[in-house]
Amino acid sequence: MSTALEIADLRHQYGTRESLRGLSFSVGAGDVFALLGPNGGGKSTLFKIICTLLRPTSGAVDVFGVDAVRDPARARRHLGVVFQHPAVDPWLTVVENLRTHAHLYGLHGAALPRVIERALERFGLTPRAHERVATLSGGLRRRVELAKALLTEPPLVVLDEPSAGLDPVARRDLLQELTRLRDDAGTTIVLTTHLMDEAAVCDRVGILHEGRLVAIGAPDALTAAVGGDVLTIECRDPERLATDLGDRFGVVARVVDGRLRVERPRAHEFVPIVVEAFPGEVQTIAVGRPTLDDVFVHHTGASMKVLS
Amino acid sequence: MTGHAVAALWRRDVLRFLRQRSRVIGSLGTPVLFWILLGSGLGQSFQPAGGSTDAGYLEFFLPGTLALIVLFTAVFSTISVIEDRQEGFLQGVLVAPVPRAAIVVAKVSASTSLALAHAAVFLAIAPIAGAAVPWLSLPAAFAVLLVMGVALSALGLLIAWPLSSTQGFHAIMNLLLIPMWLLSGAVFPADGATAWMQAVMAANPLTYGMTALRAALDGQLASALPTLGVMAAFGAATLIAATVLVSIPREE
Structure with a gap:
């Protein structure tokens, strides 16, 4: 199995505070990988570094063989990013948001309307396609967010606390959707979470605590080792x-x-x-x-x- | 690919602006109101030093109002970068495979287009208030407004990019941008001002844009090309500075 994400001796310091203290791990292509840990354990920092918003103090991040620290622009082409807080424009309609996103990722032309239509169907957004995002509920907005990030079929999707603010049913749907995406398109998924049950259904889990990876492996193997x-x-x-x-x-x-x-x-x-x-x-x-x-x-x- | 990205961001900025009705009213309505109230109020009691005596303040203030429209539109539009940051839209753009320069070009061109559109609306309704619009000179005037729009939008972006709240921007707007407009020859000519103020006005890049704009409206742009050059140089400098600033990685 090839490697989607490879992280080597990653460190990050905010002033005197070390938020990441030498992380090394890799995520295989096609894995659903959870970064589990309490808030403040370094998950968000790690997420920002993986999605190229933040430069690490030292260490390497490789996204499908591209050095994301040295060449973030090229790494971004392989990445679909879902932030904890929505990154959609509330003044635009659902379709307008999706179209803008597609253009930013170099997707345009005759095929685009069909791609957008499929994404709307997949996330049950077709009836709301021409409504402004501001008028949608929190759950629907999150679906727009997901539809947007997955629109361009990025090989690696990273999500920051994707289930924050979702009710249990919506959370289950989300995880099913992510697993389906992996099964259908072979997409690699990396998500951060502080919810044990969410991590438990992922293929592999890395447990972060105080900027260090304290355990990594399949959930069953981790619990068996206790x-x-x-x-x-x-x-x-x-x-x-x-x-x-x-x-x-x-x-x-x-x-x-x-x-x-x-x-x-x-x-x-x-x-x-x-x-x-x-x-x-x-x-x-x-x-x-x-x-x-x-x-x-x-x-x-x-x-x-x-x-x- | 970058062209599509710029076009997409441009379209999004324009749509967003036009859908926020209060913003359209603020950036077009306020200058128009100033123009009608000041223009009609001062009327014939305004005698610019060395100026023609037959034109009233309404005519004198027309180019200044155009500049104010461009300033307000550029400013309101670049302020949206702060909202983009707060609302989260910006981080989505920052992780997209788009060069940082594309973000600057899209922002500046969107606010410049809106500024020019507002200026056109203003000129279309100006005759209702009794102002004579020199229609034949408008292409030249719009060329000047374009340069002014780019310069003020890039300046706005330069100021707005590092800020995390719009309150901060309003403070800077009142302390820097409005005085910059007041002291550009938009409201009163430099000729009658005190010496120190004339010096300040000479140091203000917008003064050169205003001079070029007045000349263009008089059908004399050719004679004002050097002043337009100063404004264009300022625009190029702010554009480059904005691109450099936006390209610096920062902790989001």
Whole structure:
């Protein structure tokens, strides 16, 4: 499989604040790749660098073999960009916006009306084609945004928090649409998100924390690497129980978000042991399969839910 | 490809401007109102030093009003770059495979076209207020207005590009652009002004545009070509400066 995006030792500094501290990873062509992390973890900076809006302090970004840092103009031809905030003109109609975008990407001539028509159909915008974007709802505007970015069939589409402000149904539709795009046209998709369930349905996930990539891989592989199950215990004094569990059973227990967290294979067998060993201490105890949040906790010691 | 991109951005700017009715009223209505009120109010009590005495202020102020229309239109239109930045449209353009110079050319040509269209509308209605319009001199006058339009649009873009709010632009407009117009010979001739003001007026590039415009309307553009040259040189300088500024990568 060829590489769509290759990032090597990428660093970025805003004044004295290091927002990216040496990132390296690659995204294969045809992958749906999620950059997962809490707000402030460096996702937005990385997004801006990939879409050539921001120059990194050092490091390399390669888009289909084009050096996007040295030759941003050429890299832009391979990129479709969807910003978190809409980049459409509210005073123009849906069709006018799409046409302007097509012309900016060198798409014009006799074939264009058909291309626009298809995009309108695909995103269910045909009935609103000649309405000004300002009159559309937030969800519809986002669809215009997507229709626009995908109009010119760019091989790499990057999206910044694409599901921000969408209801759960619209979010599911969006992900289905992106997956369909990958299946139909082989488009590579890179999106940033702070939502675990969104990242979980992507092919691969890179977890960003404080400007570093703490884990990367398929969601299943990442969760499998956590080590069996995750035991979550609510109790009166988590710190003391953590110490006691360590002393008596030799397990590593972390206090995360006021609760005790233990990673352990066949954790259900451990439940009665803990409850009986510390009578009256345990208030609730739950066994679960690890999620991407557990992967995040495993690598950083903090919960993404709390950080976001 | 760049040609299509420029045309697309031009069309979008013009459509957007025309759809914002308050903007059309502001950039065309305000100068026209100034012209009618000042022109009729001062009427024959205005006696320019060394000027012909039979023409009233309405006639004297007509070229100045044209310049104000060009200034207002250019300014309102380049202000849209700040809105483009706030609304997000601009970042979409910045990540498109379009040279930065295309953005400048599109912006400047869109606001210049709007300025010239507004000037034409004004000249078409000016006779209603009783002003004599020298129809045969208009091609030459529009050539001057074109140069003025490009220069003021590029200047507007140069000012607007680094700003993140339109409030900032209005401050600069009141402190720089309006005085620039007031001291260009648009409202009163330099001849009767005090020495220091004459010096300021001589240093103002728009003064040369105004001189050329008056000459063109009198059918004497040939004699005013050097002054038009000064205005054109200023226009070229601001255009280059705007292109350089827009090409500098900045943190969006």
